[in-house]
Amino acid sequence: MAQVTLRKVVKKYDEVLAVRGIDLDITDKEFIVLVGPSGCGKSTTLRMIAGLEEISGGDIAIGGDVVNDVPPKDRDIAMVFQNYALYPHMNVYENMSFGLKLKKTPKDEIDRRVKQAAQILDITELLDRKPKQLSGGQRQRVAMGRAIVRDPKVFLFDEPLSNLDAKLRVQMRTEIKKVHQKVRTTTVYVTHDQVEAMTLADRVVVMNGGLIEQVGSPNDLYHSPATKFVAGFIGSPAMNFIPCQLEQAAGALRVRLNDKLSFPVPADRTTRYTAHVGKANLLLGLRPEHITETRPHSEPNQHDFDMTIDVVEPMGMETLVYFTINGVEICGRVNPNAGAAAAKSMKLRADLSNMHLIDDSTGKVL
């Protein structure tokens, strides 16, 4: 059993608070991804779990034991670094067996484990090469191999893919997921790339400004973000935030964007939103895929409107269209054959059943 528990963990650098008291429960065999913009405290959190940074307050427990003052080597963890941190003077076999040798593991046991890990990662033929003779992707595999052979309680990954080119990154992402499915070790993975977070994680932890904004499965975060930050951070292109007002007319609620444009609020949200009628600083959050070209059949809560398109970006399988409402640039995703063209008017359709209402003064999703 290797659950990791963080209780009110604080990290202070001189007077700067890098991590402001976070609570997190990571269950056994879980793949957790810490994601957030740079400086949000995600790497610091990981390094505190590793024992590379002392914690300024709170408790960290691995497998039920509080490890606040336990040195890294006794925490039974393995870490994969962004720049791989392979020992340049050792070959791949020596790199992978270094930790086991220090622990005085018997030679045949080391040999068995290294060969097994090499097989999992498909690097058997590289075992006697030096790191500088390897490509970026191969070095990344060796770094993972070094972690696997130790058979630790917890794997820690610190932005392991950000040094790779785009194509290799996608490939290695799948590779990491496969390895986790094979070895089933509790994993904490840090990245600033929300796509990596979504694709890899059992649960994603979104951090911002040293605090946890939200913890949830990738789908939870995507479909029911708790804050404006999470709503804007998860998903690409990002969610549109349109200043709006909530008004009550003839017993029904409407979101009014401007004089000409207003949409009725879906019936199932009426009770939830009624209290916010007339409030200032409201934002309508709508993802680009919920603004499409108009179609012959319409579902409930879908509403057509006309808009002059500013910019068109063909992506192949879809086309992104940009237009402006209330001075805010809005992105929509339309069918490539819908005939979108810059500076032309186009009939678009908003799907309000996936709308979010956000109080911009608190940053909370209502």
Added chain:
Amino acid sequence: MANATITTGATGAPTRPKYGSMSRDRRWALRWSYFFLVLFAIFFLMPPIYMLITSLKTSAEISAATNPWWISNPTLQNYIDLLSQNQFLVFFRNSAIVSICVVILTMTISVIAAFALARMKFWGSATLATGVFLTYLIPETLLFIPLFKMFAWVNEVFGVQLMNHWWTMIILYPTLTVPFATWIMIGYFASIPKELDEAALIDGATWMQTLTKIFIPVALPGIIAATIFTFTVAWAQFLYPLAFTTSTSELVLPVGIVTTLIKGDVFNWGQIMTGALLGAAPPLIIYAFLMDYYIAGLTAGATKG
């Protein structure tokens, strides 16, 4: 579209902008490089060549008013005389033992010190690192009088006479070599990525194992550079042995040559030059063998490893 920015001449053909050609620039840069390199080579090689020429002449020919760059009667007598003298071999032995011991002592202290100062962040480590460098800036000419005092005190309190012993140099030279070697090694260790010792730490290495199994092998070029530097300083050191040793049997090579081959106002130029040339040989041989490492050491950290 791309043509729009190129101005066209009267005939309509694009005019070539008047920039310097890259190959022409390079050619000029090379000419200047050769000119100055040859100039410097002549300038710096002149003294050793003069020494070599003088060492192959007889005393009579040296003092005769002939062309100093020409040898009329080449002779190896100076070499034979010097190498058959027992005292020259004693100087050589003293120098060799002192230099080798100083190198071992210096490298042991400075590698460990540099590792601690560069990697084990502790209170005051940055100040200490600067302090190490500052001690290097104090010239030895300022130090030998206080050292006299200290030697007298040691003799008084412990009854150990440090004056006039060649082995005293083994304790003295590191005051010059340790700060600089430590400084080189701090710079070299600092260029090793932080993640490397973190990886070792997680792999379960102690600080000492991180140093011996990771840092020393990775920093080997830097260590060799520092070793060469230390050897050169120890081998060529003049002031301390001149001040602290007097008996012929206790002299090291540079002082021995000067004190025994200059008798009053009689300069035995042929033998002095021969001794100096023979004395310069060991550092030269070491440089020749370790040159590649030395250069790699001086330029380390310039590119991502």
